Amino acid sequence: MENIGVHDWVGILVAVLAGLVVLTLSLVAIMQIGRAAHLSPTKRTNWVLAVLLAPVFGATAWFAVGNRLRLD
Numbered sequence: 001m002e003n004i005g006v007h008d009w010v011g012i013l014v015a016v017l018a019g020l021v022v023l024t025l026s027l028v029a030i031m032q033i034g035r036a037a038h039l040s041p042t043k044r045t046n047w048v049l050a051v052l053l054a055p056v057f058g059a060t061a062w063f064a065v066g067n068r069l070r071l072d
Helices: 006-035 041-053 055-066
Strands: none
Touching (some): 006 041
């Protein structure tokens, strides 16, 4: 068994931090989707599925466009 070098630990640390960022982003998006009064149940389900199936894209899309209130 090989020893793990410093460069390997840096890679592991970067991967863990990236995973935590994606997890946090997804959880915050899902919490906001759950609280969004302007969404119908179908749209809310679609947004949650988007965040769960494509966490980075779905959460980014929610923060960019889905989080806006309807004015009509």
